[in-house]
Structure formats: structure tokens, C-alpha cells
Amino acid sequence: MQLTKTIILKLDSPDNNLEELLSVFSQGMNYASQIVFANGKPMGSGRIQKATYGHLRNELGLKSQMCCNVARQVAGAYKTLHEQITIKQSEWQLLKFGPMSATFSFERDFGFSKDALSITTLAGRKKYKLQIYKYAERYFDGSWKYLASKLCLHRDGSYYFHLACEKDMPDKKITDASTFMGVDVGINRLAVASTTDKKCIFIAGGEIKNHRDIRSKERRRLQKAGGRYLGTRSSMRVLRNLAGRETRFMTAVNHTVSRRLIEFALENDVSVIGMEDLTGIRERTNVPKEFRCEHSSWAFRQLQNFIEYKAGEAGIAVIYVDPAHTSQTCPRCNHISRNNRTGLAFRCEKCGYETHADRVGAMNIEHRARDWRYILESQGGFVSPPDATRFCT
Ligand SMILES: [Zn+2]
Structure with missing residues (x-):
């Protein structure tokens, strides 16, 4: 490459x-x-x-x-x-x-x-x-x-x-990889990563979430005013500026977060990073439409793109995995249930495995990324991983 x-x-x-x-x-x-x-x-x-x-x-x-x-x-x-x-x-x-x-x-x-x-x-x-x-x-x-x-x-x-x-950059073969890292991006934690060796990093998003809440409140207020005054020019302009500021802010945050994640991957000798295929994330969220921050799915994808690019620079491969039930699946026995989660605690109702709920997604993503290697090996290594570029919008 x-x-x-x-x-x-x-x-x-x-x-x-x-x-x-x-x-x-x-x-x-x-x-x-x-x-x-x-x-x-x-x-x-x-x-x-x-x-x-x-x-x-x-x-x-x-x-x-x-x-x-x-x-x-x-x-x-x-x-x-x-x-x-x-x-x-x-x-x-x-x-x-x-x-x-x-x-x-x-x-x-x-x-x-x-x-x-x-x-x-x-x-x-x-x-x-x-x-x-x-x-x-x-x-x-x-x-x-x-x-x-x-x-x-x-x-x-x-x-x-x-x-x-x-x-x-030499193209690394995924079949040769031994250490994987799953990266889960979300709102409460900006990103959580977990490696095959069970090393874990949480990158908190508390401050950013507040920043974003304030911004989206401001935005909603303006949108309302905009409706009342039939989208006056000044309110439209403020909305546009707000969007620009927010975009720049999130871009800076995503650069910092992706850099930190790649440093962590390098420190832990990771050769493949797995992330969720977020195509269609908008449709899956349960948040009422008017309360959805229109930037969030954009920001997640940008974060993934930054991670993918920086991983490429560091010689780390990236693959995208099926995101279904990553937060409800037990990382030990694969039992899937909503009841496995209570707030910040994860406890498998079947095998009793316990861990921090925010970590579960990253662990399952790491597992699924690792599964790819076995699929590749069993098929003689001729199958390419899910096309990463597909998601770079
Ligand atoms: Zn279990």
C-alpha cells in the first residue's frame, strides 16, 4: 500500500x-x-x-x-x-x-x-x-x-x-496476525478498545458530551425560533455557524482520540483492529428523531476513518465486523440477552461472567475480528476481509 x-x-x-x-x-x-x-x-x-x-x-x-x-x-x-x-x-x-x-x-x-x-x-x-x-x-x-x-x-x-x-507500507496478512484489538465508538465513552491480551483503554467523552448537549440545545432553540420567524436569515446563519464550529470541534476531538488509540495499539503490538460496520446506525438508534444529534453518526464514521487511516500509517490492518448485539453478547459464552446488562454492569445471566458494561462491545468486536482470521485460514486465505473503503463516506 x-x-x-x-x-x-x-x-x-x-x-x-x-x-x-x-x-x-x-x-x-x-x-x-x-x-x-x-x-x-x-x-x-x-x-x-x-x-x-x-x-x-x-x-x-x-x-x-x-x-x-x-x-x-x-x-x-x-x-x-x-x-x-x-x-x-x-x-x-x-x-x-x-x-x-x-x-x-x-x-x-x-x-x-x-x-x-x-x-x-x-x-x-x-x-x-x-x-x-x-x-x-x-x-x-x-x-x-x-x-x-x-x-x-x-x-x-x-x-x-x-x-x-x-x-x-507492506501489506500485512491478516492470517499471520496474533494480536487483535476491538474498538467500540459510542456517546458515553468516545471509544473503548480491548485487545486479545485483555488490555483495555477507555477514552472518556464526558466533557465532549456536555459540549455537544449544550450545542444541540442551542440548535433546537434556534430551530424553533427559525420556525416561528419562518427561518429568518439571522437564525439560519447562526445555525450554519453552529454547525461549522461543531464540525471543527468534533474533527479535532476525533484526531486526538484516533491518535491515542493507535498509540495504544502500537504499545500492545496489535496487528489488526476490528471496528463495527456502522452503515445504517441511524436507523438502529431508538432515540426519537427530533432529539437525535444529526452529527453523531457522522462523527462516529469520521472517527473510524481517522483510525483506519492512522492504522494504515502504522502498518495495522483494519476490518469491519457485524455490529449486531455487540453490547448484549456475553464475551465468554456468547449468550445474547438484554438482561445481561444493568446500567454500567454486565453480568451474563447464563454463565455469570461479569465485567464493565462499556467494555463488552469492544471485547465482542475483538472476538469477531479474530474470527475473520479463522474464516480466512479455513478458506486458504483467499477471501479478502470486508471492504474497508466501502464505509468511507
Ligand atoms: Zn456468558
Whole structure:
């Protein structure tokens, strides 16, 4: 499996050289853009380069690698335009480029030395200190390959380097796996995970639940008001803002939770993570429709997607299992009954097995994920696990 990622790194002390660079680079792109536009259809970067090299090199003073990068970036932009035309989302037009970004090629005109980015500017090779956050450190451990990347001027006036990198991940065989982990996502606990070795982690969602309750109360109040005033513009706007804030908040929470779960999986040598197939979760909930937080099923799926992506990066496989009765099934004897649960306590009415009720779901998911291995083994390993990508909506 090929993983690709773009990491955004802020430059600590940009100078005028960067401004000049982006300005001349965009002039070069606009020059190339006119040639492609006049051509009436997209051109490959090799042809663009041939047609523009003399002007870019001699008139604008771009370095020779930059001339290639200009051609590449313009070819890419017109290719995207062409794709949009194909689906009737756009028409043939002259693309204009502001002084917002410039492409660099690894080892040709950009590289790293310690925590500094080294790039070729019009004034020669220069170094800029980067702010490397903790999460980004692993992209510098030597296992990643760097691709063509961009220097960008963001709207906040700061310069950022959009480092594109890729890594080959060996495809792990599920039949070789020995340690599994079931992950149960829910409202009371954001996530509970349990491994084959009976290691368990609870990630509480108390604070988040409150936050969400307050938000949905606010939302209901506004929706009511909206009804009374026939959806006044201001109430609609507030509703939209609320949704945006909530989305950003849940996304941040899901990033934190998924990161913690993958750390836990790595600490415990987990090679396969099982999760519930949540397709249709909306239909299964018993909550009256008007009280249902419309974001919750979206948030669960996003959390699963984050876990799946981060698991992939860590070389851990993910499979989705049937979610039926995971919280009512006895992890020891498989007896299914509503009576097995009383509040936070789980006690199997048949065999007497006892544990914390929130943990049962994760344990059963772990069992079902492990069952997959036996099914695979018995069928000679030719059956692929349930298609993970199916659920990435
Ligand atoms: Zn039992």
C-alpha cells in the first residue's frame, strides 16, 4: 500500500527573497499559461517547458530547475481544468496565477538540514527555520520519500511549506496476525478498545458530551425560533455557524482520540483492529428523531476513518465486523440477552461472567475480528476481509 501525505510546516523568519521568488514564479506561470491557453487544449509539462524555457531563464531570471517546476505546475492546473470541463463544471479559459505558491523538487531545489528548509531562491540557496510540531517529527525519521512540494503564502500572511511525502507500507496478512484489538465508538465513552491480551483503554467523552448537549440545545432553540420567524436569515446563519464550529470541534476531538488509540495499539503490538460496520446506525438508534444529534453518526464514521487511516500509517490492518448485539453478547459464552446488562454492569445471566458494561462491545468486536482470521485460514486465505473503503463516506 502506498501512503501519501502533505505536511504543512510554517517558516519561522521569511524574508523578501521569498516574496520575490513567488512573484517571479507567478509571472513565469502566467507566461506559460498564455501559451497553453493559445494552444486550445492542455499541454504536457515537457512541451510547455520547451516553449517557455528561454523566456523564463533569460528574461525572468528563473533557475533552470524552477523553469521545469513552472511548466509542471501549469500543466497540472490545466489538466485539472480539463477534468472539470469533461464533467461540465467549467469551460476552456486562461488560468491566472497570483504570487501564492511555487513548486520545488526534492534534492534539486529543496532539501532539509536539521530543522531548516533549504531552498533555491533567485538569490541562490537559502535556509529557513521551520516550525516542526511533534506530530510532524515522524515524517523526518528517514522512512518517507519526499515528492515535489510547494512553498505557499497563506491568507494570514505567513509562509508555509507544503511538504508532500510518500511511503510504501507492506501489506500485512491478516492470517499471520496474533494480536487483535476491538474498538467500540459510542456517546458515553468516545471509544473503548480491548485487545486479545485483555488490555483495555477507555477514552472518556464526558466533557465532549456536555459540549455537544449544550450545542444541540442551542440548535433546537434556534430551530424553533427559525420556525416561528419562518427561518429568518439571522437564525439560519447562526445555525450554519453552529454547525461549522461543531464540525471543527468534533474533527479535532476525533484526531486526538484516533491518535491515542493507535498509540495504544502500537504499545500492545496489535496487528489488526476490528471496528463495527456502522452503515445504517441511524436507523438502529431508538432515540426519537427530533432529539437525535444529526452529527453523531457522522462523527462516529469520521472517527473510524481517522483510525483506519492512522492504522494504515502504522502498518495495522483494519476490518469491519457485524455490529449486531455487540453490547448484549456475553464475551465468554456468547449468550445474547438484554438482561445481561444493568446500567454500567454486565453480568451474563447464563454463565455469570461479569465485567464493565462499556467494555463488552469492544471485547465482542475483538472476538469477531479474530474470527475473520479463522474464516480466512479455513478458506486458504483467499477471501479478502470486508471492504474497508466501502464505509468511507
Ligand atoms: Zn456468558
